[in-house]
Amino acid sequence: MIEKERTYPIRLLMYEALMERIIPNHPKLSFIEQDYKAWRAGYKGELQTDYRLSFLPEKGFHIFRDLRLQDEKWHFQIDTLILTLRYILLIETKAYAGTLFFDKHSEQMFQTKDNQEKSYDNPINQVRMQAWHMKRWLQNHKFNVPPIYHLVAISNSSTIIKVSDRSLNNLIVKGDVLLSRVLQIDEITSNPSYTDKEVKKLSKSLLKNHSPHYPDILKQYSLTPDDLQKGVQCPSCLSYGMSREKWVWRCPVCEHRSKSAHHKSVKEFFLLISPTIKNRMCKDFCPDISSRTITNILFPLNLPFTGTNKGRIYHMPPDIETFFDPVKK
Incomplete structure (x- = not known):
């Protein structure tokens, strides 16, 4: 068994x-x-x-x-x-x-x-x-x-x-x-x-009593967030820096539009930066996105969280491999 x-x-x-x-x-x-x-x-x-x-x-x-x-x-x-x-x-x-x-x-x-x-x-x-x-x-x-x-x-x-x-x-x-x-x-x-x-x-x-371990992989290689490419990645041309226009992401390079391109960025934030997310923590990872936009994209994801309002902290889901839907092209 x-x-x-x-x-x-x-x-x-x-x-x-x-x-x-x-x-x-x-x-x-x-x-x-x-x-x-x-x-x-x-x-x-x-x-x-x-x-x-x-x-x-x-x-x-x-x-x-x-x-x-x-x-x-x-x-x-x-x-x-x-x-x-x-x-x-x-x-x-x-x-x-x-x-x-x-x-x-x-x-x-x-x-x-x-x-x-x-x-x-x-x-x-x-x-x-x-x-x-x-x-x-x-x-x-x-x-x-x-x-x-x-x-x-x-x-x-x-x-x-x-x-x-x-x-x-x-x-x-x-x-x-x-x-x-x-x-x-x-x-x-x-x-x-x-x-x-x-x-x-x-x-x-x-x-x-099983206790999963979440290593700090950036620390393991003496890396910092400055060693990473910033912004939301375009699922079409793979460039970084998509902009938010109403409820859609637009790529300034190839003009591709996507409603869920940020899913991958949120997942990578959990894996590389921190197993928890506060609104302001995303600014270094996606500097071109406003705090209000960050709030608007995190809330609908139904992530585990603690706290309320401005004190809300989102937590990495235990099933992170399959938690996010595939990015829609």
């Missing part, structure tokens, strides 16, 4: 908004695009893990995808969590290509690709730390602590895996054998730790 679906990562939405808005030929654009491709590959790898685990029996396996919890002052994020009556399994998915060597002595992972070798933090340690946090989280929330297993799933089918010690083979699996490894763990764990009622209670608590 899928208790929590995997949604399109907010970080990828931020990358896509940034690559769209950043000043053309910006010196950091190539680094941003490179990081975006890495995150995109990671997401695709997680989708492959989801597909492979979809063959598990519907009954008895409670699957949580992309779960982020708080352990006291720390947060920890789990790619995939499987909850059963007898155990919890945490799976960290990696999409590395080339040849991977896991060194038990140095606790590092080395990647050889295109005749170049790089070292990375060992993902085994990463998922092991998640298990440590998970144990503490269960204790702090007054739940029994069952056996907590952890695996690293390598989603790229062409990746070669080498280990310095055979014991590591129990912790690292290729995607095509992930299902069989999960079923193997299921077979060797027989004693129940929870009742059906307790599993249901724990599932509700995990969902309730």
Whole structure:
């Protein structure tokens, strides 16, 4: 049973908004695009893990995808969590290509690709730390602590895996054998730790305590709003700086008119500038638009908000990927 679906990562939405808005030929654009491709590959790898685990029996396996919890002052994020009556399994998915060597002595992972070798933090340690946090989280929330297993799933089918010690083979699996490894763990764990009622209670608590993270992507690359193109973008010629004429946006470059061109700008403001919007905050992002116009375009969007009148603050919708209708051409 899928208790929590995997949604399109907010970080990828931020990358896509940034690559769209950043000043053309910006010196950091190539680094941003490179990081975006890495995150995109990671997401695709997680989708492959989801597909492979979809063959598990519907009954008895409670699957949580992309779960982020708080352990006291720390947060920890789990790619995939499987909850059963007898155990919890945490799976960290990696999409590395080339040849991977896991060194038990140095606790590092080395990647050889295109005749170049790089070292990375060992993902085994990463998922092991998640298990440590998970144990503490269960204790702090007054739940029994069952056996907590952890695996690293390598989603790229062409990746070669080498280990310095055979014991590591129990912790690292290729995607095509992930299902069989999960079923193997299921077979060797027989004693129940929870009742059906307790599993249901724990599932509700995990969902309730899920805490999404909204990174500051401009800060990550030492960028400011001045590195972004300003104004509402024309959906036809893609230039910026559409003007508002009554209830229609007009492009001064190609004369295209649109009623909803501002939807994309509001979405990009949430993703790049702030998860909340006050009227005056939009002036730097769209300097050619009056405060009254900003009020008139935000109110009909039915965004979540707090406060009233001039003190109203609009909040980024949790379903921002699909919240805004497609821009009408």
